[in-house]
Amino acid sequence: MIKSNRGMMVISKLDTIIKSVDNLRPMPTSITRALRAIEDSNATSTEISEIIGLDQALSATVLQSANSVLMGFATDCSKLSEAVMRLGFKRLKGIILGIAAVGPFNQSLKGYRFGAGELWNHSIATAVSSEWIARELRYSDPEEAYTAGLLHDMGKLFLDQYVFSDYTRIVDLMLKYKLTLYQAEEQLLGIDHAKVGSLIAQKWNFPKVLVDAIHFHHTPSFAQTNQKLPAIINIANSYFENTGNQNALFFERSIHPDSTRILSIDQERIDRMHTQLTNYMLSSG
Numbered sequence: 001m002i003k004s005n006r007g008m009m010v011i012s013k014l015d016t017i018i019k020s021v022d023n024l025r026p027m028p029t030s031i032t033r034a035l036r037a038i039e040d041s042n043a044t045s046t047e048i049s050e051i052i053g054l055d056q057a058l059s060a061t062v063l064q065s066a067n068s069v070l071m072g073f074a075t076d077c078s079k080l081s082e083a084v085m086r087l088g089f090k091r092l093k094g095i096i097l098g099i100a101a102v103g104p105f106n107q108s109l110k111g112y113r114f115g116a117g118e119l120w121n122h123s124i125a126t127a128v129s130s131e132w133i134a135r136e137l138r139y140s141d142p143e144e145a146y147t148a149g150l151l152h153d154m155g156k157l158f159l160d161q162y163v164f165s166d167y168t169r170i171v172d173l174m175l176k177y178k179l180t181l182y183q184a185e186e187q188l189l190g191i192d193h194a195k196v197g198s199l200i201a202q203k204w205n206f207p208k209v210l211v212d213a214i215h216f217h218h219t220p221s222f223a224q225t226n227q228k229l230p231a232i233i234n235i236a237n238s239y240f241e242n243t244g245n246q247n248a249l250f251f252e253r254s255i256h257p258d259s260t261r262i263l264s265i266d267q268e269r270i271d272r273m274h275t276q277l278t279n280y281m282l283s284s285g
Contacts, residue, residue, distance in 0.1 A: 010187075010188065010189065010190045011190060013162065013188075013189050013190055014189065014190030014191055017159070017162060017189065017190070017191055017196065018191075018199075020158075021158070021196065021199045021200060021203065022203075024158075024200060024203060026204070027100045027204055028055075028100065030054060030055035030058055031058070031096060031097075031099065031100045033051055033054075034048070034051050034052050034055075034058065034096050035093060035096060035097070037051045038089050038092060038093045038096070039093075045081060045084045045085050046081055048084055048089075048092075049080045049081040049083075049084045052080060052084070052096075053080050057099070058096070058099060059080055061095070061099050061120075062080065062083050062084070062087070062092070062095060062096075063077070063078075063080060063083050065083075065087065065095050065124060066082075066083035066086045066087050067083075068124055088143075090143040090147075091143055091146055091147075093147070094127070094143070094146055094147030094150050094151075095150065097147065097150070097151060097206070098120075098123060098127075098147075098150040098151055098154075100204070101151050101154035101157070101197070101200065101201070101204075102119055102120055102123050102150070102151070102153070102154050102157055103119070103120070103157055106120075107119055107120060107157070109156060109157065109160040110160065110164050111159070111160040111161060111162070111163030111164030111165075111167060112156055112160055112163055113167075114156075119153065119156060119157070122153065123149070123150050123151075123152070123153060124150065125239075126149040126150070126152060126153075126233065126236045126237050126239075127146045127147070127148075127149035127150035127236075128146070128149070128281075129149065129235075129236035129239045129277060130145040130146055130148060130149030130232050130233055130236040131143065131145050131146040131149070132236075132273070132277050132280075133145070133232050133235060133236055133273060133277075134146075134232055136273055136276075137232070137263055137265070139228060139229075139232060144209065144210075144229070145229060145232050145233070145236075147210060148209075148210055148213035148214070148217075148229055148230075148232075148233050149232075149233050149236050149237075151197070151201065151206075151210060151213075151214055152194075152197070152213065152214055152217045152233050152237060153193060153197065154197040154200060154201065154214060155192075155193035155194060155195065155196035155197025155198070155199075155200065155214070156193045156197075158196055158197075158200060159185070159189070159191075159193045159196050162189055163185070163189075166188050166189065169188055170184045170185065170188055173187055173188065180218070180254065181193075182194055182218050192218075194214060194215055194216070194217055194218055194219075195215055197214040197215070198211050198212070198214045198215030201214050208225060209225065209226050209229060212224070212225055212226060212229070212230065213226070213229045213230045213233055215230075216230040217230045217233040217234050217237060218234065218256065219256060219258075220233075220234050220256060220258055220259055220262055221256075221258035221261075221262065227258075227262045228262060228263060231256075231258070231259040231262040231263050232259075232263070234255060234256050234259045235255055235259055235263075235270060238254065238255045239274050239277065255270065
């Protein structure tokens with residue numbers, strides 16, 4: 001009876017989460033306007049900057065991203081037009097999608113115990129790492145890897161309120177049964193942050209390759225179209241999982257075994273890329 005009741009509770013939570021995703025509002029007008037401008041081949045960087053400049057939070061996050069030490073630029077920029085040129089249109093598009101999906105750079109998550117900016121900082125770090133790995137492994141579209149890395153944890157923003165309610169039970173499950181975070185979410189909520197993120201990405205009409213990368217960044221071999229991209233995200237995610245979060249338990253440093261098989265690399269190559277990337281970031285800072 002206890003197990004049956006627990007199962008009914010999980011089904012009820014899952015139903016609530018799915019309905020909430022279905023009722024999710026469209027992306028903000030400022031986001032869609034900026035994305036349309038970027039996709040317009042006739043739009044100039046000045047015009048795009050002016051559109052982004054109409055939204056204070058959007059402007060601040062684009063500037064913060066362009067000045068991030070992780071981007072590797074030696075000097076700061078204070079003008080939005082310079083930030084747009086520095087990032088490039090494709091990376092800028094990824095950042096704007098990230099703002100819609102992950103929230104502004106100072107967003108905090110009470111359920112996951114993420115302080116202000118921690119989710120964004122982790123997302124940017126994973127994005128930069130993903131692009132780095134993609135270039136090292138000659139993946140066909142490194143900037144696509146950047147965008148996927150930036151978006152990979154977008155489901156956490158939505159799932160945060162449910163994790164907050166079940167925080168103690170999630171931690172107990174992880175410690176008692178040595179589960180990963182996404183496995184504990186699945187056990188208690190009936191769904192994990194990766195699946196939630198992919199549902200939102202699908203609702204917002206993100207490209208299929210990004211939807212799959214978000215969904216399968218913990219389990220890349222389950223991707224049906226492009227397994228290399230989620231495998232890259234899986235490795236990049238492990239590089240910078242613990243970025244100062246007050247609850248390190250919620251950061252998973254494990255790499256799925258299938259990632260090495262899919263990408264035809266071994267642990268030595270992974271460690272070497274990590275060292276090279278870390279040295280690059282340190283020298284840039």
